[in-house]
Structures are given as structure tokens and as C-alpha cells.
Amino acid sequence: MMRFSLHCDQSHEFEGWFRNNEDFDSQTARGLVQCPVCHSPKVSKALMAPSVTTGRTKEKIAATMGEAQRKLLDEMREISRKVKENADYVGDRFAEEARKIHHGETEERGIYGEATKEEITSLVEDGVEIMPLPVLPEDYN
Structure with a gap:
């Protein structure tokens, strides 16, 4: 999985997880990626430094997600x-x-x-x- 720093046309910043760049591009083109704050489908990638995975990845992921995303991940x-x-x-x-x-x-x-x-x-x-x-x-x- 790849984590992207994203932003919408209203300048809200958030993160999203995708299998690869092609998945992000495909989902964005179909309007499936939306801002969790304003629900705008006009989303693009922001510049992002590479991350280093540690043993606390699950907690870090949860901390960067909105409540709906955390709930969905728990259900999965x-x-x-x-x-x-x-x-x-x-x-x-x-x-x-x-x-x-x-x-x-x-x-x-x-x-x-x-x-x-x-x-x-x-x-x-x-x-x-x-x-x-x-x-x-x-x-x-």
C-alpha cells in the first residue's frame, strides 16, 4: 500500500492509501476519491517525503484518519x-x-x-x- 498526502481544491489536506499510483489515478478519474472535510472530488497529490515504517504504524495510521476512515478500516x-x-x-x-x-x-x-x-x-x-x-x-x- 502507498500513502499519499492529498489536498482538495478548497485547500483541505488529508492522506489516502492506494495500492499504487495507477489505483489513485483510476479512482480519482471515476470520482471515488473525495475530500473528507468538504467532499470535493477535485483531489490531487501533494508533495510528500518518504516515510519510514516503525512498529507503531497501525497507531500512526489511525491518528491521520478521520473517524469514518478509522471505522471502515476497523470493519475491514x-x-x-x-x-x-x-x-x-x-x-x-x-x-x-x-x-x-x-x-x-x-x-x-x-x-x-x-x-x-x-x-x-x-x-x-x-x-x-x-x-x-x-x-x-x-x-x-
């Missing part, structure tokens, strides 16, 4: 926790296992793991129902 953490508690981790065999379940070749159960972009595209095209787990800031530490 809870979703991720529940899935991991109630599903089998299959690692990089996710696509293979998902197909076996879809075709009835193995028992139906919840699974999670990793898959390439190509594998995900192929699963979706074949009608296999999947949902990505939220990627959390602490997953990169």
Missing part, C-alpha cells in the same frame, strides 16, 4: 479476521482449490490464499464466485 480488519477464522488457508493453490470446489471435485468450504491477476481473471470468467480479502496497511509491515 474484522471481515479479514472472520474469514481467516472460518476458512482454510490454501496458499498459492487458491485458484486450483477454488476450481475444484466450483466443479464439485472436493468438499465445499471457505478458502483463502493467493492468486495471480491472470488466475483471478480466469476464475471470474469461468463463473467461480470469489471475493478478495481487504489488504490492510499492516499487511505490508
Whole structure:
């Protein structure tokens, strides 16, 4: 995840988390990035010094977020926790296992793991129902 310092056309400053520059550009072009203060969709990146990650990243992230963002992040953490508690981790065999379940070749159960972009595209095209787990800031530490 990448953290960007952002500002809106009303000069409000805030931060946002994105997988990469392309995600920021795509979401901004679709009007999905808005100022948390005035809700303006006219948002751009501000100059930002690189950050150094420490063991207190979760607390730092929470301190820079608005209440709605903190609540959403907590909800995403809870979703991720529940899935991991109630599903089998299959690692990089996710696509293979998902197909076996879809075709009835193995028992139906919840699974999670990793898959390439190509594998995900192929699963979706074949009608296999999947949902990505939220990627959390602490997953990169």
C-alpha cells in the first residue's frame, strides 16, 4: 500500500492509501476519491517525503484518519479476521482449490490464499464466485 498526502481544491489536506499510483489515478478519474472535510472530488497529490515504517504504524495510521476512515478500516480488519477464522488457508493453490470446489471435485468450504491477476481473471470468467480479502496497511509491515 502507498500513502499519499492529498489536498482538495478548497485547500483541505488529508492522506489516502492506494495500492499504487495507477489505483489513485483510476479512482480519482471515476470520482471515488473525495475530500473528507468538504467532499470535493477535485483531489490531487501533494508533495510528500518518504516515510519510514516503525512498529507503531497501525497507531500512526489511525491518528491521520478521520473517524469514518478509522471505522471502515476497523470493519475491514474484522471481515479479514472472520474469514481467516472460518476458512482454510490454501496458499498459492487458491485458484486450483477454488476450481475444484466450483466443479464439485472436493468438499465445499471457505478458502483463502493467493492468486495471480491472470488466475483471478480466469476464475471470474469461468463463473467461480470469489471475493478478495481487504489488504490492510499492516499487511505490508
